[in-house]
Amino acid sequence: MEISKLNFDVIVVGAGTSGAIAARFAAQQGLKVCLIDSNTRSEIGNKVCGDGVLATIFDFLHISPPKGDEFLSLKRGFRLYSPDQKSSLTIKIPLYFVDRLRFGQRLLNEAIDSGIDEFLDKTRAINLTYNKEGVDGIKVRLKNGSKVDLKSKIVIDASGCYSTLRRTIKSTLITNEIPKRDLVLCFRSIVKLPSKSKLIQDLDYCTLIIDPDKRSPGGFIWYFPKSETIINIGLGTFIQYKGLIKEYFQKYVFDYFITQTNFDIISSAGCVVPLRRSLLSCADNGIMFVGDAACHVDPANGGGIDVGMRAGYYAAQVAKNAIYANDYSLNTLWDYNSIIMSDFGAKHAVSDIIRLFFQYKPSKDLNFIIKKNILTDTDISKLWFHGELDLNYKAIIKKVLKGITRPKLLLELKSLTKYMNKVINLYKNYPNSVNSFEKWREQEKSLFEKIYLKFILN
Ligand SMILES: Cc1cc2nc3c(=O)[nH]c(=O)nc-3n(C[C@H](O)[C@H](O)[C@H](O)COP(=O)(O)OP(=O)(O)OC[C@H]3O[C@@H](n4cnc5c(N)ncnc54)[C@H](O)[C@@H]3O)c2cc1C
Numbered sequence: 001m002e003i004s005k006l007n008f009d010v011i012v013v014g015a016g017t018s019g020a021i022a023a024r025f026a027a028q029q030g031l032k033v034c035l036i037d038s039n040t041r042s043e044i045g046n047k048v049c050g051d052g053v054l055a056t057i058f059d060f061l062h063i064s065p066p067k068g069d070e071f072l073s074l075k076r077g078f079r080l081y082s083p084d085q086k087s088s089l090t091i092k093i094p095l096y097f098v099d100r101l102r103f104g105q106r107l108l109n110e111a112i113d114s115g116i117d118e119f120l121d122k123t124r125a126i127n128l129t130y131n132k133e134g135v136d137g138i139k140v141r142l143k144n145g146s147k148v149d150l151k152s153k154i155v156i157d158a159s160g161c162y163s164t165l166r167r168t169i170k171s172t173l174i175t176n177e178i179p180k181r182d183l184v185l186c187f188r189s190i191v192k193l194p195s196k197s198k199l200i201q202d203l204d205y206c207t208l209i210i211d212p213d214k215r216s217p218g219g220f221i222w223y224f225p226k227s228e229t230i231i232n233i234g235l236g237t238f239i240q241y242k243g244l245i246k247e248y249f250q251k252y253v254f255d256y257f258i259t260q261t262n263f264d265i266i267s268s269a270g271c272v273v274p275l276r277r278s279l280l281s282c283a284d285n286g287i288m289f290v291g292d293a294a295c296h297v298d299p300a301n302g303g304g305i306d307v308g309m310r311a312g313y314y315a316a317q318v319a320k321n322a323i324y325a326n327d328y329s330l331n332t333l334w335d336y337n338s339i340i341m342s343d344f345g346a347k348h349a350v351s352d353i354i355r356l357f358f359q360y361k362p363s364k365d366l367n368f369i370i371k372k373n374i375l376t377d378t379d380i381s382k383l384w385f386h387g388e389l390d391l392n393y394k395a396i397i398k399k400v401l402k403g404i405t406r407p408k409l410l411l412e413l414k415s416l417t418k419y420m421n422k423v424i425n426l427y428k429n430y431p432n433s434v435n436s437f438e439k440w441r442e443q444e445k446s447l448f449e450k451i452y453l454k455f456i457l458n
Contacts, residue, residue: 003118003120003142003148003150004118005032005034005117005118006148006149006150006151007032007150007151007152008032008033008034008117008118008150008151008152008153009026009031009032009033009152009153009154009319009323010022010023010026010031010032010033010034010152010153010154010155010156010316010319010323011033011034011035011036011137011138011150011152011154011155011156012026012033012034012035012036012156012158013036013125013138013155013156013157013158013159013165014036014037014157014158014159014160014163014291014293015035015036015037015039015044015108015111015119015121015158016037016044016045016047016104016158016160016291016292016308017045017103017104017107017291017305017308017309017312018158018290018291018292018293018296018308018309018311018312019035019037019156019158019159019290019291019312020035020104020107020108020110020111020312021061021107021111021308021309021312021313021316022156022158022290022311022312022313022315022316023035023111023114023116023156023312023316024107024110024111024114024116024316025114025312025313025316025317026116026156026315026316026319026320027111027114027115027116027117028114028115028316029316029317029319029320030320031316031319031320031323032117033116033117033118034116034117034118034119034120034150034152035111035112035116035118035119035120036119036120036121036123036124036125036140036150037120037121037122037123038122038123038124038125038159039121039122040121040122041108041119041121041122042105043101044104044105044108044121045100045101045102045103045104045105045107045108046100046101046104047100047104047271048186048188048269048270048271049100049188049271049305050188050206050222050224050232050234050302051072051097051098051099051100051190051224051226051232052075052095052096052097052098052206052224052303052305053066053095053096053097053098053103053305053306054093054094054095054303054305054306055074055093055094055095055096056093056094056306057305057306057309057310060310060313061309061310061313063110065096066096066098066103066106069099069102070098070099070102070103070106071096071098071099072096072097072098072099072226072227072230073096073097073203073225073226073227074094074095074096074097075094075095075096075097075204075205075206076092076094076204076205077090077091077092077093077094077095077205077206078090078091078093078205078206078207078208078301079091079202079205079206079207079208080208080209080210080370080380081207081208081209081210081370082210082366082367082369082370082371083209083210083211083212083213083214083215083363083364083366083367084363084367085209086367086371087367087370087371088370089370089375089376089377089380090205090377091377091380091381091384092381093381093384093385095206097224097225097226097227097232120140120142120143121143122142122143123140123141123142123143124140124141125138125139125140125157125159125164125165126138126139126140126141126147126164127139127164127165127168128155128165128168128169128170128287129149129151130170133285133286133328133329134284134285134286134287134328134329134330135155135169135284135285135286135287136151136152136153136286137149137150137151137152137155138150138152138155138165152286153286153322153323153328154286154287154288154319154322154323154328154333155286155287155288156287156288156289156290156312156315156316156319157287157288157289157290157293157294158289158290158291158293158308158312159293160291160292160293161178161183161272161273161274161292161293162272163289163292163293165287165293166279166289166293166294169284169287171284173280173281173283173284173330173434173437174279174281174282174284174289175279175280178274178276178295179276180239180240181238181456182274182275182276182295183239183272183273183274183275184218184219184236184237184238184239184272184273184274184275184302185219185236185237185238185239185241185242185245185270185271185272186219186234186235186236186237186245186270186271186272186273187234187235187245187246187249187268187269187270188222188232188233188234188235188249188268188269188270189232189233189234189249189254189265189266189267189268190226190230190231190232190265190266190267190268191230191231191233191258191263191264191265191266192229192230192263192264192265192266193229193230193231193258193260193262193263194229194260194262194263195228195229202225203225203228206222206223206224206225207222207223207224208220208221208222208301209221209222209223210358210363210366211252211363212358212359212360212361212362212363212366213362213363213364214252214363215235215248215252216235216236216237216248216252217237217238217241217359218236218237218238218241218359219235219236219237219238219275219302219359220235220236220302221233221234221235221252221253222234222235222236223253223257230266231257233253233254233257233258234249234253235248235249235252235253236273236302238359239272245270246270273292273297273302273304274292274295274297275297275299275302275355276295276299276352276355277295277299277345277348277349277351277352278294278295278296278340278341278344278345278348278349279294279295280437280441280444281337281434281437281441282294282311282336282337282340283330283333283334283336283337284330284333285328285329285330285333286328286329286333287333288315288318288319288333288336290308290311290312290315291304291307291308291311291312292304292308294311294340296308296311296340296344296348298344298348298351299348299351299352299354299355300351300352300354300355300383300384301351301384307344307348310343310344311340314336314339314340314343315336317339318332318333318335318336318339321335330434331433331434334432334433334434337430338430338432341427341430342430345427345430346387346423346424346427346428346430347386347387348387349387349423349426349427350383350387350388350389350420350423350424351383351387352448353416353419353420353423353451353455354383354389354416354420356451356452356455356456357412357416357455360455360456365406365409368406368409369409369413374413387424388420388424389416389417389420390417412455415454416455419447419450419451419454422447423447423451426440426443426444426447
């Protein structure tokens with residue numbers, strides 16, 4: 001037997017950034033924690049990613065920021081380019097670039113050192129187990145191939161976008177399958193260039209380029225200078241472009257940015273990111289979902305590391321309260337839903353409308369919006385930080401009249417803000433208990449169906 005105990009307060013499934021933080025903070029609160037991951041210990045953290053982590057998360061969690069070999073650079077923010085790349089918007093938000101494997105390994109080691117009871121690598125969660133109150137543990141396949149039931153008061157699922165547990169849970173509250181339209185397929189390379197390459201010009205900012213018509217339908221192209229000699233370049237697109245993504249990446253990203261012959265490809269790989277608002281309930285009796293497993297990625301920009309770490313921290317706090325109160329039912333775990341919705345859930349719901357708007361607008365409209373300053377640096381930053389878009393229509397009309405008038409686009413922008421306000425108001429009234437959840441969920445569903453009709457099918 002590779003395992004000494006079978007009973008825990010909390011089992012955390014997945015030792016990525018979200019799960020490592022959940023396990024660490026649960027253990028620091030004195031809970032008996034088991035952390036498992038299907039990957040080999042030395043590979044945990046080796047995730048296909050853009051490798052940027054918002055700096056604010058380290059202050060929020062009071063943990064050390066990246067340093068030593070894990071640290072590559074600190075950037076000032078993003079520049080979001082129009083499809084024709086003639087104009088851009090700047091979002092100032094400090095973010096670290098990290099060696100992703102070392103960063104993941106550090107978070108994992110800190111979780112293990114925080115006093116978790118058991119860490120099992122190469123151990124896969126296959127299914128949930130239930131008692132009459134709800135989830136009471138998981139069935140796992142251990143490293144040696146044997147299957148065993150691990151029992152816990154609470155399961156925290158941090159096993160990523162394709163979570164087996166979310167897809168198979170017996171629950172009327174949890175969304176099992178993420179719709180394909182909300183999944184973005186990515187392909188990226190990390191490339192080492194000759195020292196201080198001229199290609200890496202804007203070292204202070206990360207570049208995002210949107211081009212829904214041609215180069216990146218439904219996603220964006222990114223160019224992140226991780227250091228003076230290393231770049232992370234990639235492309236995200238609708239999942240139905242699966243057969244084309246490598247070709248698009250080669251043609252529109254690699255060959256475009258890498259024009260010289262002496263380079264080394266450190267790594268090239270693809271992965272899927274859920275790009276939508278959070279699961280409407282991230283909890284049920286005895287279980288909470290965090291990070292990509294709960295769709296906690298910001299749908300407007302694809303950043304999910306910091307948000308998942310936040311969610312992991314919150315799940316640990318709520319687990320502690322539930323265990324001290326000896327009540328692991330949804331009534332107590334509902335606090336987790338309330339915290340998620342008031343921290344970033346409502347903001348992400350607003351970002352989701354922006355995501356849909358940008359995914360389906362023709363490139364020429366996006367060129368126009370950015371070039372004519374219809375969306376300004378201030379607007380986009382307000383949207384990023386506060387989930388608000390407060391367009392000044394008189395000013396916009398003046399700006400537009402100086403150029404080619406596009407009344408249809410203006411009307412669409414107006415309805416965009418109208419729907420954003422509706423979403424804000426709905427999410428302000430997120431239910432404070434499960435009793436009124438069903439009614440709220442119906443309202444949410446009906447509002448987003450209208451939004452899909454307006455921005456996707458129109
Ligand atoms: C190409 C790309 C670029 C990105 N760029 C950025 C970026 O620059 N900045 C940013 O903030 N975000 C970025 N993201 C998003 C970010 O990578 C994710 O949101 C974040 O890594 C999610 O962390 P997680 O811990 O929730 O899930 P994951 O990192 O997916 O971790 C899940 C863990 O669970 C384990 N696991 C899976 N199934 C099981 C099972 N059944 N049993 C046991 N263990 C299991 C896996 O081995 C893994 O270790 C990017 C995503 C992609 C795809």
